Amino acid sequence: MPPIDDRENARVTAKPSRRAFLRAAVASGGSAALAACLDDESSLDAPSGVAEPASLPDRQHAWNDALPRDGDGNVRPPAHHVFLGLSLTSEPDAAARETVATALREVEQALEWSGDGVLFTIGYTPAYFDRFDASLDDAVDLPEPDPIVVLAVESNATVDTNDALVHLASDDAAVVLAVEAALFGERGRLNGRSLSATLDAVFERSTRRTGFVGPGLPADRQDGLEGIPEGEPVPDAAPFFMGFRSGFRESQATEDRVTIQEGPFAGGATQHFETLELDLDVWFEESDHEQRVARLFSPEHAERGAVGEYGERLGAETGVDAVTDAIHEHARKDGVVGHAQKLARAREDGEPVLLRRDVNTTDGDAAGLHFLSLQREIGEFTRVREAMVGEEFGRYGLGPRQSNGILQYLRVRRWGSYLVPPRAHRALPTPAPEP
Template identity: 55%
Template sequence: MNGSDRGLSRRAFVRSAVAIGGASALSACLQREDVEDVPQASLAPDELPSRQHAWNDFLSTDDHGNVEPPEHHLLLALEYVGDGPAAADGERERLEAAFRTLERAYERGNGGLAFAVGYGPAYFDRFEDDLPDGVDLPDPEALAPIEDPQLDEYDALVHLASDYGHVTLSAEEALKGEIEELNGLEVEASFDGIFDVAERRTGFIGPGLPAERQSGVSGIPDSEPVPEDAPLFMGFKSGFRQTQASEDRVTIRDGPFAGGTTIHLSKIDLHLHQWYEQDSREQRVAKMFSPAHAEEDLVEGVGDNLGDSSRVAEVGGSAAEDARSEGTVGHAQKAARAREDGEPIILRRDFDSTDDDRASVHFLSLQRSIADFVKTRRAMTGTDLTEGSVGSRTNNGILQYISVRNRANYLVPPRSRRALPEPNPA
């Protein structure tokens, strides 16, 4: 982390450090970022919402009311150290103490820390009891004929997010039991001896961040075409308020996991040479939004002018008709078909990545049931639209520019059951 880092901007340096991880990366981040600007929590853990996924009220918003996600993201895929059912010898109490340490050390939100923990089917398979009726947590599977992903079988997932790279790294080191103090507070407990970190994935989202990371990355042309103000590698804004499900909509309503949700996590590689070097801007707009967006020149720059909506429901027209008559159908146009009562059914918290020096997306979505994600993903794939002029992938949204490498499903319990939950607690 020295010598070659001298020419990096502070933000690019911090992202590189988060990707590397470990004590040396944390030390480097602490020297580059304003540590004193990160507040301790103003609310005690017991005063926080019962929902782990209740982030939106604590996150920043733009002028249109769109939630602005934290810049830095860290995913820790965990494997339980024991052989049988989890939660032996006080493990549940130690793990809960570790999570409460994070909640006391940092204010919840962009300027502090937002986090959540989920558990996969492999974790619940350790128990004799089944998950209760109404909790939909199937094993992950390929969701389209064109994909052959690795299906993750990790026991648990921790998602850490902050505008400060050193916060995500410090939280990681505290959870692993590698540091004794976290933002001025004693680290009470860790998951050391309970979980091992099997894999770590990192990423970022926000205006200008992808452009700073595009140089020398597989999947992006050497001409470095990503717009300087784009929040994502594909050059357009996403996460419009009206295209996102509410946190209420994605919350499990009944049973012992009421107040929880589910996570679907995909790792998706990007292939953007044609996107930027052969497709015109008009074609990119049509494929990302809809042909009408391109024809009417509705998208300025990265799309900030659209406000709190992609406007697909307003002007997008029929995906099936555009597939037949225009030979092109937009990604957002297809996804909008999965709405129920006019409302989206998944809440996206995805972000870009350069893990393995490859341009990619960690597509993380929240939904009441995994079936909601499957329904949305199949609408995005648009297999029913591939007859005729659209073909199997060409001009079918953004399918030809992405390939799914991994899929995983997790149950995110309410905070009261987030530490080694039983599958059907009383």
């Protein structure tokens, strides 16, 4: 496990103009943005990868041991993210499969599997597997994505029906841009290494979404952004637009818990990925800090002052498991239930079932969130989302537009489900690949 380091403080104290520039470069993409990030266009000056990628974990989603921890022991996610929706332009035959396998393997040889280098996954939609005569292996729960599960959450969601999604993540903005360019034939070398295969021989990019996470990054972007009121309300140290920390160790499933255990895709996981617009005008203007704490965590957290300005008092544990039994009393007496308080009731034997890797986004110049969760089965995500909606609290007058967690501040815009295979089957898998 990487040791605690001082990069967290560096990310808070770095000049806002530089942080904002790097975030904007990732959002815009392209060769010009990459060149602007590099002092020397010939090299990224990033740590080199491994000579033999077979030495890497079989799980594509095995990121936690490759990332540092913050001062409380929570995994610190990479700062910069790119999500590429891909559509096939050729048949997923043996030749195409080898091209994809080579392109991904060469990225791992060029760059270290870490936040200083690059972490990435490729996942496949139900639409991808529908082209095959055979059915997806029974051990995989990957139904067609159905946004009706958002129930009372206001939405106008577009379902992702492309074939695949590549998620790139790094603390170095230039790295994610360079990897994207290399994968799609816009660079012949990556971190000083020549490349022989690219994804653009097999796929075309159908969507491109970008994100960022970390102390100071949302505050840098809040001025003049659609959906955020004037006055720069996002705390400087907050890693998310809503003003609070997330990803607490106690509220995250382990990578073991979200990993498929049986069948040819054992070692993989399912992935839910959606894009949310945030109504932060209402979030910040119509409630004070204590009310925001009550809605995000619980009324008891607000009463005890347990959270602090942005969650710094919570350490690695939100403590919501201790207030789940009081949730109906809070709904009846306080007229509010907490978002995290509701989600805690969907745990299994007290343990979370989702591993979330959310990031902020300003795609479309609007404040938003790319919500990414990994789980063993999509059905587990559905169960947690139903707990989040909390229809039962309507009996207390807490509909989706009242103080029922944070529902009223969310608008679902895109929605997709993916199988993230183990590394051995990540290149254009069949529904039931041979071991």
